[in-house]
Amino acid sequence: MTESLNDPVDHLACTELVELVTAFLEGDLDPATERRVVDHISLCDGCELYVDQVRQTTDVLAGLSGGAPLSPADRDRLLAAFRDSSA
Amino acid sequence: MPPSELPPDDQLAGLLLAGDEAAFAQVVDAWSPGMVRLARVYVSTEDSAAEVVQEAWLAVVRGIATFAGRSSLRTWVYRIVANTAQRRGGREARSVPASSLGAGDGGGDAQGPTVDPARFAPPGHPHAGHWQRPPSPWPEQALLAAEVRAQVAAAVAGLPARQRVVITLRDVHGYDSDEVCSILEISAANQRVLLHRARAAVRSCLERYLADGEEAS
Numbered sequence: 466m467t468e469s470l471n472d473p474v475d476h477l478a479c480t481e482l483v484e485l486v487t488a489f490l491e492g493d494l495d496p497a498t499e500r501r502v503v504d505h506i507s508l509c510d511g512c513e514l515y516v517d518q519v520r521q522t523t524d525v526l527a528g529l530s531g532g533a534p535l536s537p538a539d540r541d542r543l544l545a546a547f548r549d550s551s552a
Numbered sequence: 553m554p555p556s557e558l559p560p561d562d563q564l565a566g567l568l569l570a571g572d573e574a575a576f577a578q579v580v581d582a583w584s585p586g587m588v589r590l591a592r593v594y595v596s597t598e599d600s601a602a603e604v605v606q607e608a609w610l611a612v613v614r615g616i617a618t619f620a621g622r623s624s625l626r627t628w629v630y631r632i633v634a635n636t637a638q639r640r641g642g643r644e645a646r647s648v649p650a651s652s653l654g655a656g657d658g659g660g661d662a663q664g665p666t667v668d669p670a671r672f673a674p675p676g677h678p679h680a681g682h683w684q685r686p687p688s689p690w691p692e693q694a695l696l697a698a699e700v701r702a703q704v705a706a707a708v709a710g711l712p713a714r715q716r717v718v719i720t721l722r723d724v725h726g727y728d729s730d731e732v733c734s735i736l737e738i739s740a741a742n743q744r745v746l747l748h749r750a751r752a753a754v755r756s757c758l759e760r761y762l763a764d765g766e767e768a769s
């Protein structure tokens with residue numbers, strides 16, 4: 466398809482941008498698409514906020530880490546098994 | 553104990569092979585909480601997850617001599633956890649079919665747009681494809697609240713299995729995409745699709761939760 470003079474830039478729709486967010490954040494986009502995404506975000510408040518909220522979501526997810534440590538009994542059994550195996 | 557205090561991988565594997573119990577105790581303490589969380593993705597109870605981790609560590613102890621260093625030690629251990637948990641999960645109601653994690657890039661949970669199309673101007677509209685109902689900013693303080701973390705945890709728990717395990721490894725545990733592909737034995741493209749859908753779904757839950765909070769106050 467050829468581009469008309471009135472439409473020199475191949476604009477992304479917001480519907481397309483929201484599907485590229487992860488690839489964009491992962492740095493997996495080809496340079497041309499990455500530029501279109503950056504250009505779009507710089508002009509579109511909705512998409513800028515959307516990308517930001519995906520980042521905020523990953524921040525909250527990172528705060529979930531931790532998890533339960535082993536019970537002392539389980540830990541002792543493992544250390545004993547390790548001792549036996551290398552004896 | 554933060555993993556950063558652990559000796560580098562090649563050294564660590566050597567210490568374990570040599571039967572260094574202090575080094576073994578150190579990795580057990582550093583990695584077990586994350587292993588429990590990973591196991592919990594596949595099995596239905598905390599007890600079950602703890603048993604999986606126990607079983608996986610015993611397999612590590614038995615198999616350390618076979619660790620070939622092709623992946624990082626942590627990745628190797630996590631893969632053992634994933635496989636062990638998957639086998640056990642297969643015997644439980646909340647099963648992740650063994651084939652589902654490695655299966656193609658599609659699957660029932662990887663179709664369609666990740667944002668409700670009603671949020672955008674419809675085709676034929678002068679602004680077709682642009683936000684009609686853009687996101688509203690979130691109050692920064694709210695994101696620090698314990699209830700928000702609980703909401704996000706619940707949103708993750710409600711995801712399809714393949715998305716749940718990928719977002720848990722990537723965003724909760726902080727693994728990079730190569731490690732996750734290696735642990736789950738999936739392609740980079742598959743990993744990214746699953747991560748994308750999972751993040752979009754969790755963001756959307758968070759948005760709904762924060763919007764309800766506004767209306768309620």
Ligand SMILES: [Zn+2]
Nearest residue numbers: 479509511512
């Ligand atoms: Zn936009």
